[in-house]
Amino acid sequence: MDYSTDTLYQAxxxxxxxxxxxxxxxxxxxxxxxxxxxxxxRNQEAIxxxxxxxxGDEDYIASTHRGHGHCIAKGCDIEGMLLELACRADGLCKGxxxxxxxxxxxxxxxxANAIVGGGPPIAAGAALTARTLGNGKVSMAFIGDGAxxxxxxxxxxxxxVALQLPMIFMYENNHFAEFTKSYKPDGRIAERAGAYGxxxxxxxxxxxxxxxxxxxxxVARARDGAGPSAIEAVASRYYGHFEGDAQRYRDSAExxxxxxxxxxxxxxxxxxRCEALDDSKIEQIDAEIQDILDAGVERALNAAEPALDxxxxxxxxxxRGESA
Amino acid sequence: MSKMSIRxxxxxxxxxxxxxxxxxxxxxxxxxxLDNGGVFGVTAGLAAKFGDLRVIDTPITESAIVGAxxxxxxxxxxxxxxxxxxxxxxxxxxxxxxxxxxxxxxFGGRATTPVTIRTMIGAGTGSGPQHSAILYPMLVxxxxxxxxxxxxxxxxxxxxxxAIRDDDPVVFCEHKAIYTEECEVPDEPYTIPFGKARIVRxxxxxxxxxxxxxxLLAEQAADALEKDGLSVELIDPRTLSPLDDxxxxxxxxxxxxxVVVDEAxxxxxxxxxxxxxxxxxxxxxxxxxxxxxxxxxxPVPASPSLESAYVPSVAQIEAAIRGVAGY
Numbered sequence: 001m002d003y004s005t006d007t008l009y010q011a012x013x014x015x016x017x018x019x020x021x022x023x024x025x026x027x028x029x030x031x032x033x034x035x036x037x038x039x040x041x042r043n044q045e046a047i048x049x050x051x052x053x054x055x056g057d058e059d060y061i062a063s064t065h066r067g068h069g070h071c072i073a074k075g076c077d078i079e080g081m082l083l084e085l086a087c088r089a090d091g092l093c094k095g096x097x098x099x100x101x102x103x104x105x106x107x108x109x110x111x112a113n114a115i116v117g118g119g120p121p122i123a124a125g126a127a128l129t130a131r132t133l134g135n136g137k138v139s140m141a142f143i144g145d146g147a148x149x150x151x152x153x154x155x156x157x158x159x160x161v162a163l164q165l166p167m168i169f170m171y172e173n174n175h176f177a178e179f180t181k182s183y184k185p186d187g188r189i190a191e192r193a194g195a196y197g198x199x200x201x202x203x204x205x206x207x208x209x210x211x212x213x214x215x216x217x218x219v220a221r222a223r224d225g226a227g228p229s230a231i232e233a234v235a236s237r238y239y240g241h242f243e244g245d246a247q248r249y250r251d252s253a254e255x256x257x258x259x260x261x262x263x264x265x266x267x268x269x270x271x272x273r274c275e276a277l278d279d280s281k282i283e284q285i286d287a288e289i290q291d292i293l294d295a296g297v298e299r300a301l302n303a304a305e306p307a308l309d310x311x312x313x314x315x316x317x318x319x320r321g322e323s324a
Numbered sequence: 325m326s327k328m329s330i331r332x333x334x335x336x337x338x339x340x341x342x343x344x345x346x347x348x349x350x351x352x353x354x355x356x357x358l359d360n361g362g363v364f365g366v367t368a369g370l371a372a373k374f375g376d377l378r379v380i381d382t383p384i385t386e387s388a389i390v391g392a393x394x395x396x397x398x399x400x401x402x403x404x405x406x407x408x409x410x411x412x413x414x415x416x417x418x419x420x421x422x423x424x425x426x427x428x429x430x431f432g433g434r435a436t437t438p439v440t441i442r443t444m445i446g447a448g449t450g451s452g453p454q455h456s457a458i459l460y461p462m463l464v465x466x467x468x469x470x471x472x473x474x475x476x477x478x479x480x481x482x483x484x485x486x487a488i489r490d491d492d493p494v495v496f497c498e499h500k501a502i503y504t505e506e507c508e509v510p511d512e513p514y515t516i517p518f519g520k521a522r523i524v525r526x527x528x529x530x531x532x533x534x535x536x537x538x539x540l541l542a543e544q545a546a547d548a549l550e551k552d553g554l555s556v557e558l559i560d561p562r563t564l565s566p567l568d569d570x571x572x573x574x575x576x577x578x579x580x581x582x583v584v585v586d587e588a589x590x591x592x593x594x595x596x597x598x599x600x601x602x603x604x605x606x607x608x609x610x611x612x613x614x615x616x617x618x619x620x621x622x623p624v625p626a627s628p629s630l631e632s633a634y635v636p637s638v639a640q641i642e643a644a645i646r647g648v649a650g651y
Contacts, residue, residue, distance in 0.1 A: 094432030125395020155388035314433030317491035
């Protein structure tokens with residue numbers, strides 16, 4: 001494939017923004033400034049970005065508990081995300097979703113999901129909407145290797161094949177289901193998906209270009225009405241299951257080595273296809289990202305909490321017919 | 325007006341709403357099957373009329389059916405998904421409880437999920453433990469869901485039309501033992517608002533609140549007692565969530581006596597809920613202890629003789645009414 005410099009700068013910016021966003025919220029979390037649990041995405045950035053660059057605002061994704069990268073890659077507002085992670089009134093979900101349930105309907109982001117494997121049936125439903133309306137939109141479910149073992153994922157694969165839904169099963173195999181090392185060899189997840197009757201490939205999830213090209217084919221198939229596809233992107237989880245998990249269950253030498261070898265950012269910049277990129281432009285992108293995050297964190301941590309009456313708001317559009 | 329069964333009323337509402345709004349789709353196991361239209365023929369003829377893009381046979385896959393219906397609702401359709409028997413809730417509860425019911429709240433009011441889940445409830449067909457439960461109290465307990473259970477064809481048509489047009493997720497509970505019950509139903513489309521009980525008959529001695537099929541049994545009991553000079557006010561709440569608290573309390577204010585009839589298992593049932601409501605907010609009106617008539621705390625047995633002992637009977641309802649009337 002040919003890559004324009006615009007595409008390459010966009011890919012770099014998006015991956016770098018995810019990286020820096022996460023490092024910033026990790027620091028704020030450690031300072032006690034963010035409530036709840038956060039699940040870091042570091043070293044999986046090439047998957048979210050390589051996948052979502054093929055999607056527009058009107059295409060759909062269903063995300064996971066490790067979802068900040070998906071949100072950013074899908075174009076969610078950074079300040080809105082930071083406000084939501086801090087559970088403030090002006091957050092994307094008015095502070096009632098937080099990190100694990102963040103969503104943005106205007107960006108086709110149908111929600112992170114604190115139920116492992118919860119998202120794929122919902123993504124299948126979004127694909128069903130696209131099929132019913134015949135509007136050429138596609139839907140993508142992000143699925144971890146842990147989630148790949150859930151029945152909901154199997155049911156969604158089968159439904160997508162049975163109804164020939166315009167859907168992409170975007171697996172992220174980081175080899176750990178919470179604290180437990182995967183028993184599955186790389187490629188097994190794609191084999192399973194393929195066995196349901198759809199094209200399925202395994203790619204190096206640290207390689208932006210590999211992900212981008214695999215998803216390009218899958219999205220084209222879905223838009224053409226040729227049904228679902230699956231991609232297993234093999235990556236490595238840099239941090240623990242959630243922030244604060246010291247990963248004592250991992251061999252530290254092996255972990256250190258994988259942290260370096262599976263970092264998608266230097267690999268991207270060192271790729272021959274990025275030779276045309278200008279160092280000063282990269283520095284400029286990096287500086288812009290810092291400005292966005294500085295402003296966003298400052299605003300989020302000083303923003304108003306939800307008013308207490310918001311406890312009762314938005315359970316229903318209309319429960320007792322008051323405004324019907 | 326036409327005389328119509330509950331089954332026909334549901335089929336008519338689906339057909340009228342699909343005609344009215346092309347975003348309405350019907351999906352589930354065997355729903356499109358041209359000859360049958362589901363196990364009890366409720367969706368018969370819809371596929372022939374609206375085509376297989378809008379009336380969709382799915383694999384046997386309850387999590388995916390319910391979850392995909394939710395995802396489709398979230399993205400612009402108004403799906404009516406069929407969960408064949410409510411017992412299958414066990415297979416797909418996460419998609420209903422953690423996903424669909426919570427979308428609007430956890431997404432800060434920025435998501436709307438206009439999905440209807442039609443499901444069959446109840447004993448009386450010898451179908452045994454895993455095809456006969458009531459279970460709606462579990463759903464009533466979940467914020468974000470609305471739960472409906474019609475007892476006649478008129479209500480079935482109007483409540484289903486409301487469910488489909490409603491912007492919130494609705495579980496529509498169809499008692500499989502009363503599909504053939506008939507009454508006069510208007511030929512034109514209409515809706516019945518949620519949270520408004522039907523006063524089935526007015527009376528002055530005892531209030532009976534009954535749900536779903538139990539409304540029919542309570543009517544028989546009330547007929548029999550009328551001959552003995554006992555006047556029963558029978559209330560069919562029609563929607564379980566929201567519940568018409570006001571209608572129930574207004575009736576107790578008049579009669580001072582309450583029997584609640586619910587085919588659900590006794591603990592945390594609608595009977596418990598209504599009793600709790602009246603004790604908390606209508607205690608001063610009460611002239612007698614409340615009586616609950618429910619199924620026992622057991623699964624539904626397959627044996628027809630045990631099953632008829634399981635389901636609340638007209639005789640039990642009569643006895644309960646006499647009990648509170650004579651207190």
